[in-house]
Amino acid sequence: MSAIERAILALLAAMATASLLFLFWGASPVEVYGLLLARTWGDAYGFGQVLFKATPLALTGLAVSLAWRGGLLNVGGEGQLAAGSLAMGLVGAAMTGVPALVALPLALGAGMVAGGVVAAIPAVLKVRAGAHEVISTIMMNFVVVGCIGFIGRQGAYVEATVHTAPIAPSAAIPSLGIAGSAASWAVALAVCAAVALHVVLARSRVGFDVRALGAQAAAAEAGGVAVARTTAGLLLASGAMAGLVGASTVLGYKGYFEDGLGSGSGFMGIAVALLAGGRPLAVLPAALFFATLSHGALAISTLVPREIVDVVMGVVILAVGLSLAPRQGAAR
Amino acid sequence: MTTALLVAFVLAVFRISVPYVLAAVGGTLSERAGVVALGLEGMLLTGAFCAAVGAEAGGPAVGALAGAMGGAGVGVILAACVVYGRADGVVVGVAINLIALGGTRVAMQYVWQSASSSPTIPGLSGGWAGAAGLAALAVSGVAAAALTRTAWGLRVRAVGEHPAAATSLGIDVAQLRFGAVALSGALAGLGGAWLALDNHGFVDRMSGGRGYIALAAVIMGRWHPGFAALAAVCFAATEAAQLQLQAVVSGGAREFIQMLPYLLTLVALAGVLGRSRPPAALGRNV
Amino acid sequence: RPSAEVASDRVRVGLVFDVGGLGDKSFNDAAHIGLVRAEETLDAQISTVEPGDGSDRESALRQLAAAGNDLVIGVGFIFTDDIRRIAGEFPDVKFACVDFSVGPGDPPPPPNLLGLRFREEEGSFLVGAAAGLASKTGKVGFIGGMMIPLIQKFEAGYVDGVRAVCPTCEVSIAYAGTEPKAFADPTTGKELALAQYGRGADVIFHASGKTGAGVFVAAREKGKMAIGVDADQFHEAPCCVLTSMVKDVDVAVYDTVLAVATDKFKGGLSEFGVKEGGVRYVFDDRNAAMWPDGARERVEALSAEIAAGLRTVPTVPQ
Amino acid sequence: MSGTLQWRSVGKTYGSVVACRNVDLVLSAGEVHALVGENGAGKSTLLSLAGGEASPDTGAVSVDGDEASGPWTPTVAMANGIGLVHQHFMLIPPMSVVENVVLGREPRKGLGLDLEKAAGELTALAARVGWTVDPWAKVSSLSVGQQQRVEILKVLWRGARFLLLDEPTAVLTPSEVGPLFEVLRRLAAEGVAVAIVTHKVDEVVHVADRVTVMRHGEVVARLEAPLTAAEIARAIVGREPLPPPQVPRPQGQGGGLVVRGLRVGRALGPVDLAIAPGEVLGIAGVLGNGQTELVLALAGLAPDALGEVTLGERPLDPRGGAAAAARAGVSHIAEDRLERGVVREFSVADNYLLGHQRRLAPSGWLDFGALDAEVSAALEAYDVRPRDASAPIRSLSGGTQQKVVVARELSRPGLRLLIAAQPTRGVDVGAMERIHEAIAAAASRGAAVVLVTSDLHELRALSHRVAVMYAGRIVDTMDVSDASDLRLGAAMTGAR
Numbered sequence A: 001m002s003a004i005e006r007a008i009l010a011l012l013a014a015m016a017t018a019s020l021l022f023l024f025w026g027a028s029p030v031e032v033y034g035l036l037l038a039r040t041w042g043d044a045y046g047f048g049q050v051l052f053k054a055t056p057l058a059l060t061g062l063a064v065s066l067a068w069r070g071g072l073l074n075v076g077g078e079g080q081l082a083a084g085s086l087a088m089g090l091v092g093a094a095m096t097g098v099p100a101l102v103a104l105p106l107a108l109g110a111g112m113v114a115g116g117v118v119a120a121i122p123a124v125l126k127v128r129a130g131a132h133e134v135i136s137t138i139m140m141n142f143v144v145v146g147c148i149g150f151i152g153r154q155g156a157y158v159e160a161t162v163h164t165a166p167i168a169p170s171a172a173i174p175s176l177g178i179a180g181s182a183a184s185w186a187v188a189l190a191v192c193a194a195v196a197l198h199v200v201l202a203r204s205r206v207g208f209d210v211r212a213l214g215a216q217a218a219a220a221e222a223g224g225v226a227v228a229r230t231t232a233g234l235l236l237a238s239g240a241m242a243g244l245v246g247a248s249t250v251l252g253y254k255g256y257f258e259d260g261l262g263s264g265s266g267f268m269g270i271a272v273a274l275l276a277g278g279r280p281l282a283v284l285p286a287a288l289f290f291a292t293l294s295h296g297a298l299a300i301s302t303l304v305p306r307e308i309v310d311v312v313m314g315v316v317i318l319a320v321g322l323s324l325a326p327r328q329g330a331a332r
Numbered sequence B: 001m002t003t004a005l006l007v008a009f010v011l012a013v014f015r016i017s018v019p020y021v022l023a024a025v026g027g028t029l030s031e032r033a034g035v036v037a038l039g040l041e042g043m044l045l046t047g048a049f050c051a052a053v054g055a056e057a058g059g060p061a062v063g064a065l066a067g068a069m070g071g072a073g074v075g076v077i078l079a080a081c082v083v084y085g086r087a088d089g090v091v092v093g094v095a096i097n098l099i100a101l102g103g104t105r106v107a108m109q110y111v112w113q114s115a116s117s118s119p120t121i122p123g124l125s126g127g128w129a130g131a132a133g134l135a136a137l138a139v140s141g142v143a144a145a146a147l148t149r150t151a152w153g154l155r156v157r158a159v160g161e162h163p164a165a166a167t168s169l170g171i172d173v174a175q176l177r178f179g180a181v182a183l184s185g186a187l188a189g190l191g192g193a194w195l196a197l198d199n200h201g202f203v204d205r206m207s208g209g210r211g212y213i214a215l216a217a218v219i220m221g222r223w224h225p226g227f228a229a230l231a232a233v234c235f236a237a238t239e240a241a242q243l244q245l246q247a248v249v250s251g252g253a254r255e256f257i258q259m260l261p262y263l264l265t266l267v268a269l270a271g272v273l274g275r276s277r278p279p280a281a282l283g284r285n286v
Numbered sequence C: 001r002p003s004a005e006v007a008s009d010r011v012r013v014g015l016v017f018d019v020g021g022l023g024d025k026s027f028n029d030a031a032h033i034g035l036v037r038a039e040e041t042l043d044a045q046i047s048t049v050e051p052g053d054g055s056d057r058e059s060a061l062r063q064l065a066a067a068g069n070d071l072v073i074g075v076g077f078i079f080t081d082d083i084r085r086i087a088g089e090f091p092d093v094k095f096a097c098v099d100f101s102v103g104p105g106d107p108p109p110p111p112n113l114l115g116l117r118f119r120e121e122e123g124s125f126l127v128g129a130a131a132g133l134a135s136k137t138g139k140v141g142f143i144g145g146m147m148i149p150l151i152q153k154f155e156a157g158y159v160d161g162v163r164a165v166c167p168t169c170e171v172s173i174a175y176a177g178t179e180p181k182a183f184a185d186p187t188t189g190k191e192l193a194l195a196q197y198g199r200g201a202d203v204i205f206h207a208s209g210k211t212g213a214g215v216f217v218a219a220r221e222k223g224k225m226a227i228g229v230d231a232d233q234f235h236e237a238p239c240c241v242l243t244s245m246v247k248d249v250d251v252a253v254y255d256t257v258l259a260v261a262t263d264k265f266k267g268g269l270s271e272f273g274v275k276e277g278g279v280r281y282v283f284d285d286r287n288a289a290m291w292p293d294g295a296r297e298r299v300e301a302l303s304a305e306i307a308a309g310l311r312t313v314p315t316v317p318q
Numbered sequence D: 001m002s003g004t005l006q007w008r009s010v011g012k013t014y015g016s017v018v019a020c021r022n023v024d025l026v027l028s029a030g031e032v033h034a035l036v037g038e039n040g041a042g043k044s045t046l047l048s049l050a051g052g053e054a055s056p057d058t059g060a061v062s063v064d065g066d067e068a069s070g071p072w073t074p075t076v077a078m079a080n081g082i083g084l085v086h087q088h089f090m091l092i093p094p095m096s097v098v099e100n101v102v103l104g105r106e107p108r109k110g111l112g113l114d115l116e117k118a119a120g121e122l123t124a125l126a127a128r129v130g131w132t133v134d135p136w137a138k139v140s141s142l143s144v145g146q147q148q149r150v151e152i153l154k155v156l157w158r159g160a161r162f163l164l165l166d167e168p169t170a171v172l173t174p175s176e177v178g179p180l181f182e183v184l185r186r187l188a189a190e191g192v193a194v195a196i197v198t199h200k201v202d203e204v205v206h207v208a209d210r211v212t213v214m215r216h217g218e219v220v221a222r223l224e225a226p227l228t229a230a231e232i233a234r235a236i237v238g239r240e241p242l243p244p245p246q247v248p249r250p251q252g253q254g255g256g257l258v259v260r261g262l263r264v265g266r267a268l269g270p271v272d273l274a275i276a277p278g279e280v281l282g283i284a285g286v287l288g289n290g291q292t293e294l295v296l297a298l299a300g301l302a303p304d305a306l307g308e309v310t311l312g313e314r315p316l317d318p319r320g321g322a323a324a325a326a327r328a329g330v331s332h333i334a335e336d337r338l339e340r341g342v343v344r345e346f347s348v349a350d351n352y353l354l355g356h357q358r359r360l361a362p363s364g365w366l367d368f369g370a371l372d373a374e375v376s377a378a379l380e381a382y383d384v385r386p387r388d389a390s391a392p393i394r395s396l397s398g399g400t401q402q403k404v405v406v407a408r409e410l411s412r413p414g415l416r417l418l419i420a421a422q423p424t425r426g427v428d429v430g431a432m433e434r435i436h437e438a439i440a441a442a443a444s445r446g447a448a449v450v451l452v453t454s455d456l457h458e459l460r461a462l463s464h465r466v467a468v469m470y471a472g473r474i475v476d477t478m479d480v481s482d483a484s485d486l487r488l489g490a491a492m493t494g495a496r
């Protein structure tokens, strides 16, 4: 079975599950799906919102995929993207009068650095003390949220609000202008990132090192891969990728950082990466798919509880997981 | 600290530790059998929800039972996918947690017409804290004994370390893993039930990441039920201290007090406890 | 954006809930009650949306505005910026925002947007005074949900109220957290309350959404007093709820619908304090027994002082 | 037909691979029966069919003439007295010996385990066979030879009458092989039927009463004692065996490998040694006496190593990582092929690339054209079958995988030091010849060669000098002509 066939199968399974839930709720599946599609791909605004929602998912999905290919599970996307977004908001706000050619890269760079810094602690713990990155990145999520609250209240937030001052216009990423939707050119950034990551993984020496490390660390080490350096670098790069999420939310949409902005995409990025099997190019459709469900949820909430969509997303991941499972008797 | 405050603190530690300890012990069993325990969060949440439904219908005892069964149900689904469906444990864990999150909210709207919380349910009075805390610790002791002293425990360890070896000796690896994961679900579900019963109600996302912390405890406890329980209690103690300290500390330090448990975990991970070795076949299908 | 719906005489109202959503037994439920009353008495046609994460809020507002509603209401300060933006895009639709926040230097809201603001500090002051009078130990507590300026307003008013009647009283302050989760974490609420009770506090005021459920559990367990928030929360712990700081969100919502229905809607800011009867404390047969003699009178006097503008209550913790 | 284990016309295919075809074989009480053949000939498959770990597509396995009525599972096989000792040990390292032995058939006392009882039985059983074991020792603390005893005791404790051993000697040193064979003979004399798979022809001559030779899943010859090595080798490869390769004595001195005071933790050292360019130093010793650490340190993979290593007068950092070592001209045929030698999930080509990725990506981008050319040439030169660079390496037989590893390591330009650790373990006679040739060729091109092997034939055939390791040190060094069994054996047991 090819990857595409598997994905379709998983999708069908999830749709069937959802249909049952809809029926149980007394809503016609046809009607619900119709509404879901009409409000997402069926109208310009909805499509724009899908693109907008897909961008953070793609970036965190790429972040998780990258680490995953090197044998690491980065569960710290939430913290990394929050830190990156705050940094983008603060640096963006400081860019008044600075031309876009300087302001935008600086703001983006600040987000990547902040995301990377958050990932640095798990990275150091991993290579120095052998600490499991799943646990340390989860802990970092909690720590970062606390730190952001502290920084915000110590003056980073506009008084009596939970958001920072607006960014300079030159640091803003232009909107795509799709029917008033929040979609911005940050979409292009995500696409470029996916392509770049794909090329690096498939064709570069570093990418080969990462793949070898992920497949079998001891053999990679014997093959000249600097395990500690590559592992640490990988986590940093993954954090930096997640730190880019603010490009879509802060620079491309809100124009400032707000407490909780973009949260949830770190966690969903894991699901996106899993659905994509860790392949950067497959991350893009996977992100679009989850974004469609996520935005469609709002539309169908008049007919059925919105949260059914969460269940559907879970079932999709489950179905993909099952369809990827090695068949009986196959080589281990 | 006066004696009264000390007692209050100890009771708080007991109360807070119950879900951590039960989930950590469950997680230890699951991982010792070779199945990644990433689904603890979903088990806790489902357990809490089922307990609230059960308690509303038939009182706290029914609630506790329903919680354990709800958690076990999640465990069964997870085990079916991982053990018989041969899916990756991490993937299934992520999926299960997402389904539990959405599923409890959907079910809440069905049962209570509210997406955010249940009505007040008959729960357990404050006096239960000590008993529940001790019972949870006792469970960890029983689990430790079962792992090291019984044939079942020997087999569980074997399938987690070297499933091929176990198979070659006629042991049904799938069945053992299935049982261990279902049991871990029941334990975590019971932990979730405590959350609901202690608070006389269920609220959306009630587990609040405790499943992940319990997983951290499993690792910090080096996959030993006793040490995992100890790690869980340490976690509860820092959390309790954090909550108690809030009553006396003010200002910007509060954020840092709230981070205390997580910071301590990071410090512990930084090598204070040394390196640990997971079960050799953890996460590997046969 | 043309509305595809058939025009009708009935006033059409859409409402978007805050995090926590319907069933939180305080803020969102209060808004819902006002809306339902409008449906029943004004024959309003209502629809509601519970958004998920952040960006859904704007989408939900937009969805309701585009669907031909006459009035779209956002429940919660977090809607402030989104609703401003959308109000600009849909000049023919009227908007209202509960807990609309205005920072220094913010422009006034557009003519089709009404910001509904409550002076929570005033109501909090009154229940603070009640707490100071009812406390036998001279120690009272405050438990906030997420540590944000809005909740710190409650804290500031409460502390000031306690001090006004009992300058020597100690007030312990605690917050459940710094994430939105802190409004939905009864376990932490219970622990914080038990910690404060354990240190001698005998009245605790919570402003923490669903987290407060844990505060009430603790109050019942310890037989100590608690103060509800947003709605009258007496039933949460009939033994022990001294009073509640009621914020009449339902009235504000109902009045706004009424204004639209009768073509009297005006944009701008609408403030609800003690004077307007938008925030108040609860004293009735059910809780009277918990109030010491003369306490009621004392709090009434303070209330009158505030209503008359003789007393200003701080909005930021001192 | 009592006391017999019989394969009746059994056939087994895995996908498109025919592992066994129409095999008839009888194993009788009292005999030691050797199963030989090339890699992938179907020997292990035959054993696993008997052990109930795989079920035959055609035919059946029967014990004492009776075919089992139900499915032939490991449990049923065990109950019928079949004891299978796998090539890769089926022991659980962190558990004790007795726990490993009783697993699946635990004696109980109330709710708990009765390990004391089992430990007593185990000690008695071991004594009967002539071994001493500590039932409470952790398996991970045992030497490979001891672990193998545990494996054998494990099946005997379960009442095995048919002892099936898959390549039991592949991991043993010569000094351990002899005693094992004695035990096997003794068991056979007691009425146990023993089947043994091995690639070492001499061992067959030494121990077997009868020999079955397999090729491509079929039985191609049945031989009976008295046996000659040449006859067996001919039957296996289907042609005359090649003479061992000639490695010319090195001419020049200096510029080779010099090691001074090398230590790795407590396991190794201090060790001093020098190897001239073109010289092969064979290292003998019982497994676990520091050979592994020595190999890792020379390959740059020992982070806790101390001491001085120079190669061609330039320093070589034993902690510096494999990449630095490779730049200095070091190639490493890893001892544990499946862990360190190959990335199991990678294709043949990607495995070839491993360790060459810097050379083949001078700009940071991989030069796939150059890689393809090199891989095709290597597959051709080493006769790797199938000639498919994109096949996953795990689909190749162990010997073929090893050929890819050898090809990769010997293709390093500027090769100055070749470390070959157990280069032909588990490899069939044909592949072994090819690998020996390659090592000899590397030496004659001027590389210093460290050959760590437990195969004395290999050691003597390739080495110029032999060093013996014991307890982390080199206890004896001799010219290969002086490396008699007696002298080697004495040094390996520490009795110098």
Ligand SMILES: Nc1ncnc2c1ncn2[C@@H]1O[C@H](COP(=O)(O)OP(=O)(O)OP(=O)(O)O)[C@@H](O)[C@H]1O
Pocket: A329, A330, A331, D014, D015, D017, D018, D019, D037, D038, D039, D040, D041, D042, D043, D044, D045, D046, D395, D396, D397, D398, D399, D426, D428
């Ligand atoms: N589980 C399996 N799945 C697929 N193919 C298999 C499996 N086991 C064995 N084979 C194939 O069956 C053939 C016979 O394998 P077997 O292990 O019996 O060979 P062998 O004679 O033991 O080889 P060696 O000397 O290398 O140990 C090989 O071609 C192998 O690739």
Ligand SMILES: Nc1ncnc2c1ncn2[C@@H]1O[C@H](COP(=O)(O)OP(=O)(O)OP(=O)(O)O)[C@@H](O)[C@H]1O
Pocket: A330, A331, A332, D039, D040, D044, D087, D167, D394, D395, D396, D397, D398, D399, D425, D426, D427
């Ligand atoms: N599950 C499997 N799938 C595919 N091929 C397999 C499988 N198991 C074993 N084989 C193949 O069977 C053959 C023999 O396997 P075996 O386990 O005896 O190892 P080997 O080739 O003897 O290697 P070594 O003895 O060096 O460890 C090899 O070709 C191996 O690749």
Ligand SMILES: [Mg+2]
Pocket: D043, D044, D045, D087, D166
């Ligand atoms: Mg074999």
Ligand SMILES: [Mg+2]
Pocket: D087, D167, D398, D426, D427
């Ligand atoms: Mg073999």
